[in-house]
Amino acid sequence: MVLAFVLAGASPLEAYLKLGFAQDPDQVLRWGGGPIRYFVGDRDLPGVSGEAFRQAVGRAFASWEAVPTATATFTEVGFTGLSPLSEDGVTTVGFEDVFDFDDRVLAVTSLLTRTGSGEIIEADIAFNAAVAWSTDGQSGFDVEAIALHEIGHLLGLGHSAIGETELRPTGGRRVIASGTAMFPIAFSSGSIEGRRLHADDRAGVSDLYPTPEFQQATGSISGRVQKGGASVVGAHVVAFNMQTETLVGNFSIGSEGRFVVAGLPPGPYLLRVEPLDDADPDSFFQDSDTVDVDFRVGFASQIVTVRAGADAVADLEVVSK
Amino acid sequence: MTRGGRSRVVAAVVLGAGLAASAPPAAGQGRLEIGVGVGAISGYQIGGAEATLTANTGSGGGEFTLFSIESELETAIALDLRLGWRLSRIFAVEAGLGYATPNVATQVTGDVEAGSRSFDTALSQWIIDGSVVVHLTALEAVDGRLRPFLVGGLGYLRQLDDGSVLVASGRAAHAGGGVKYALWNPADSWIQRVGVRAELRLLIRNDGFDLEDRRRTSVTGHASVFLAVF
Numbered sequence: 030m031v032l033a034f035v036l037a038g039a040s041p042l043e044a045y046l047k048l049g050f051a052q053d054p055d056q057v058l059r060w061g062g063g064p065i066r067y068f069v070g071d072r073d074l075p076g077v078s079g080e081a082f083r084q085a086v087g088r089a090f091a092s093w094e095a096v097p098t099a100t101a102t103f104t105e106v107g108f109t110g111l112s113p114l115s116e117d118g119v120t121t122v123g124f125e126d127v128f129d130f131d132d133r134v135l136a137v138t139s140l141l142t143r144t145g146s147g148e149i150i151e152a153d154i155a156f157n158a159a160v161a162w163s164t165d166g167q168s169g170f171d172v173e174a175i176a177l178h179e180i181g182h183l184l185g186l187g188h189s190a191i192g193e194t195e196l197r198p199t200g201g202r203r204v205i206a207s208g209t210a211m212f213p214i215a216f217s218s219g220s221i222e223g224r225r226l227h228a229d230d231r232a233g234v235s236d237l238y239p240t241p242e243f244q245q246a247t248g249s250i251s252g253r254v255q256k257g258g259a260s261v262v263g264a265h266v267v268a269f270n271m272q273t274e275t276l277v278g279n280f281s282i283g284s285e286g287r288f289v290v291a292g293l294p295p296g297p298y299l300l301r302v303e304p305l306d307d308a309d310p311d312s313f314f315q316d317s318d319t320v321d322v323d324f325r326v327g328f329a330s331q332i333v334t335v336r337a338g339a340d341a342v343a344d345l346e347v348v349s350k
Numbered sequence: 351m352t353r354g355g356r357s358r359v360v361a362a363v364v365l366g367a368g369l370a371a372s373a374p375p376a377a378g379q380g381r382l383e384i385g386v387g388v389g390a391i392s393g394y395q396i397g398g399a400e401a402t403l404t405a406n407t408g409s410g411g412g413e414f415t416l417f418s419i420e421s422e423l424e425t426a427i428a429l430d431l432r433l434g435w436r437l438s439r440i441f442a443v444e445a446g447l448g449y450a451t452p453n454v455a456t457q458v459t460g461d462v463e464a465g466s467r468s469f470d471t472a473l474s475q476w477i478i479d480g481s482v483v484v485h486l487t488a489l490e491a492v493d494g495r496l497r498p499f500l501v502g503g504l505g506y507l508r509q510l511d512d513g514s515v516l517v518a519s520g521r522a523a524h525a526g527g528g529v530k531y532a533l534w535n536p537a538d539s540w541i542q543r544v545g546v547r548a549e550l551r552l553l554i555r556n557d558g559f560d561l562e563d564r565r566r567t568s569v570t571g572h573a574s575v576f577l578a579v580f
Contacts, residue, residue, distance in 0.1 A: 271561050
């Protein structure tokens with residue numbers, strides 16, 4: 030079994046760090062079957078009672094469970110006084126005092142997986158108890174929004190790069206906008222904007238836990254990203270549905286710079302490709318040394334039509350900055 | 351609205367059939383008319399879309415526009431094949447097959463990192479339609495060689511991308527008019543008339559490739575040669 034951590038919260042500096050998965054990159058991490066049973070930590074923090082925390086976490090689980098094209102389901106077992114990061118075979122969501130990670134990290138998800146199959150057998154979500162939290166959006170980081178992000182990791186999703194940030198003069202990054210719950214940098218303290226799932230999140234969880242209808246009703250776009258004939262690794266490719274105005278993204282990976290954007294409803298799409306420069310590449314890739322960020326934002330030269338149950342091929346050519 | 355329009359066309363067809371029974375086509379007109387032509391379909395805007403993100407509350411909240419697009423179906427050359435059946439001296443029904451390859455011109459504007467871009471995508475467009483043709487016999491000229499007519503009907507629209515993948519389908523109602531000019535009326539042949547035809551139509555599309563699912567109007571102009579037989 031392998032224990033991996035996903036650091037996915039924001040911090041006073043609103044930046045994340047991530048250790049990444051110590052897994053075979055071709056291995057898909059997901060639960061074997063549902064419902065996923067979880068306990069909730071019973072601690073009270075200033076401004077967040079144990080009951081308010083339980084309700085906020087429950088709403089976040091419910092948001093994921095409500096995705097109609099995914100089969101992931103959850104059952105809350107009850108309160109627990111155990112530490113969320115203990116390796117005990119029990120999935121726990123709660124506050125943690127001693128945080129061994131960067132103090133800017135808001136929350137962390139640890140996954141215990143079965144070696145070989147990638148099956149998740151335990152996932153714990155620890156909220157940094159040293160951070161100011163809130164469940165009413167008045168002040169502090171929003172428990173429900175951060176729980177929504179962490180539950181995405183609990184389900185096996187990595188970070189998405191649909192978002193824009195800017196560098197702070199004092200260091201770190203500040204998020205300007207985000208189009209996915211799985212963006213690695215959280216909204217500001219006091220914001221509840223991160224409480225909803227986006228098309229990118231729904232496509233991701235549905236790709237991991239698809240209903241039969243989802244596989245039949247959606248298609249994908251795949252291709253390569255190249256720069257002067259050479260493969261580009263780590264390019265962020267976003268498919269924009271021109272009719273529903275939704276964005277779903279993925280990355281070019283492997284020695285050939287191949288990408289697949291899956292879970293796309295049929296329709297016309299515009300493909301946008303951008304360098305991974307709105308967050309630390311380490312937030313997305315364990316081996317970020319190969320990530321190429323030296324190219325300009327570009328678009329596919331034509332509209333790409335996606336058909337249900339089919340893959341549309343579209344290669345992208347980018348140029349150096 | 352759509353249902354009402356369709357009902358009116360059906361009524362016109364019934365009316366035309368009724369008149370056909372009472373007024374057979376005149377000798378030398380030809381019951382079956384075959385036409386092949388070329389023309390143009392005017393372009394029109396097919397709408398816009400915005401790729402938006404959720405703005406950080408600290409950035410003012412609301413939406414953050416990553417980029418915007420505007421698309422236009424450009425004017426295109428169109429080929430036209432028509433098969434008509436003359437019901438009476440005044441009325442005829444027609445079936446038509448139109449083909450065009452309009453270009454979809456898309457402008458990307460306001461991209462926060464890429465500025466403005468434009469690119470083209472070719473579509474193959476087929477329209478299969480049925481029409482009622484009303485010949486305005488009272489306005490005939492040049493010894494009956496020049497014959498104005500009105501036309502209206504409904505069609506099925508099918509648009510494919512350059513990989514022959516269906517992009518969209520829809521309906522297209524049309525109304526217009528034109529003239530036919532007989533170049534040749536052989537006296538004793540199964541060929542009854544050979545002539546040219548010119549017409550203008552207003553084309554109203556529902557569905558089809560459109561970013562905003564709105565009804566769109568365009569104009570088509572056609573010139574064709576026809577052959578009337580039997």
